[in-house]
Amino acid sequence: MSGESTPQNGSSRRPSIYDVAERAGVSHMTVSRVLNGHPNIREATRERVLSAIDEMSYTRSTIARALATKRTMRIGVLVDGPGQHGPNSTLRALESAARERGYSVSAFSVADDDNHRIDDGVLDLLTQGVDALCLIAPRASSLDVLRKQSIGLPILIIKDEADAEMHTAAVDQRAGADEAVRHLIDLGHRVILHLSGPTEWFDARARAEAWRDRLTNAGLEVRDPVVGDWSSDSGYAYGLSHDLGDATAVFASNDQMALGVVHGLVERGLRVPEDISVIGFDDLPDARHFLPPLTTVRQHFDALGRLAIRELLIAIDGGESDERALIQPTLVIRSSTAVPRSR
The missing domain is CATH 3.40.50.2300 (Response regulator)
Structure with missing residues (x-):
C-alpha cells in the first residue's frame, strides 16, 4: 500500500484512524484492536477494517504510530x-x-x-x-x-x-517593510506615502509601523497613510485620485494594491517609475510581469x-x-x- 493517500472526497489531507473507522462503520478502538491482532474481533469486522485501510491507500505503520502515541496525526x-x-x-x-x-x-x-x-x-x-x-x-x-x-x-x-x-x-513583517522603505530612501526619495492594508490585520499594522519608524529615524516627514482593503480596486482608486503633493514614492502594503496604484497613476498621466516609484509586498507569482515589473518584498x-x-x-x-x-x-x-x- 502507498504511504500517500488520495481520499475519496477530494481532500488533500491524509485520513486518520477516525476516517478509517468511519469508512468501516466501526469505532476507532475497533480499528486499534484489528491492527493489534486482538482475538475477540469477528472476522467480518476485521475484513471490513482492513478493506477500508486498503481503499483509503493508507499505511498501517502510520495508523499504528497514531495508536502508539495516542495522537490523530x-x-x-x-x-x-x-x-x-x-x-x-x-x-x-x-x-x-x-x-x-x-x-x-x-x-x-x-x-x-x-x-x-x-x-x-x-x-x-x-x-x-x-x-x-x-x-x-x-x-x-x-x-x-x-x-x-x-x-x-x-x-x-x-x-x-x-x-x-x-x-x-x-515572516518578519516589520523587517520586510523596513527594507522596502529603506530601499526608497537609499534611492533618494524623501516624501514616501503609504497605502496600508485594513488596520484590523496584524500584518497591515506591522508594515505601517515599520514604514513610520523608518521615516522617523531618517528624519523624514510622516504623512497619514490611506487605508485600503488589500484589493487592486482600492489601489486603483488611490492611484487615480489621491493627492500626491510632492511625493515621489508610494509603498503599498501588498502587491495587489500596488498593481492598482500603478494602473491609477498611469491613467491619470503619470509614469512609473519616472514620475513616481511604487513598491509592494508579497512578491505575487505575477509581480515580475506587471508593467513595469514590480519591486516588492518576497515572503518565503x-x-x-x-x-x-x-x-x-x-x-x-x-x-x-x-x-x-x-x-x-x-x-x-x-x-x-x-x-x-x-x-
Whole structure:
C-alpha cells in the first residue's frame, strides 16, 4: 500500500484512524484492536477494517504510530481571510510541511466579514480530534474570539507580534517593510506615502509601523497613510485620485494594491517609475510581469510552513518551542522603483 493517500472526497489531507473507522462503520478502538491482532474481533469486522485501510491507500505503520502515541496525526488550521494571497499561501505551505512529517491538516476557513465563525471552526476541528491548532493571518477580532475558548491543545498563531499566551511564527513583517522603505530612501526619495492594508490585520499594522519608524529615524516627514482593503480596486482608486503633493514614492502594503496604484497613476498621466516609484509586498507569482515589473518584498511561505509545523510538533511533544519564531523576507528589486526626478 502507498504511504500517500488520495481520499475519496477530494481532500488533500491524509485520513486518520477516525476516517478509517468511519469508512468501516466501526469505532476507532475497533480499528486499534484489528491492527493489534486482538482475538475477540469477528472476522467480518476485521475484513471490513482492513478493506477500508486498503481503499483509503493508507499505511498501517502510520495508523499504528497514531495508536502508539495516542495522537490523530492531524493539525487543525483556522484560516482567517482565506481569499487573500498570504493566508492561502500559508495554508498550502502548512499542508506540505505537515505531510513531510507524517501529519495531515484539517482546515476551517473564516470569511473576512464573519469572524464569529471562529467558534464554529474551533468546535469543528476539535471534533475531528486534532493534536494542535494553528490560526493563520488573524485579525485582532478573530484572535480575541479564540482567546475566549478553552481548548487544552497547543496553539500557534501566524503573526509576527509576540503573544503572552500563545506561540507565534511568521515572516518578519516589520523587517520586510523596513527594507522596502529603506530601499526608497537609499534611492533618494524623501516624501514616501503609504497605502496600508485594513488596520484590523496584524500584518497591515506591522508594515505601517515599520514604514513610520523608518521615516522617523531618517528624519523624514510622516504623512497619514490611506487605508485600503488589500484589493487592486482600492489601489486603483488611490492611484487615480489621491493627492500626491510632492511625493515621489508610494509603498503599498501588498502587491495587489500596488498593481492598482500603478494602473491609477498611469491613467491619470503619470509614469512609473519616472514620475513616481511604487513598491509592494508579497512578491505575487505575477509581480515580475506587471508593467513595469514590480519591486516588492518576497515572503518565503514554504519556509514559514516548515517553521510553524516544527514549532507545533515540538509543543505537541511537550518540548520548549520558540515563543516567537520568524522567517526573514527578501527585497526583490525590479523596474517600478528608481531615483526620483522632479515632476
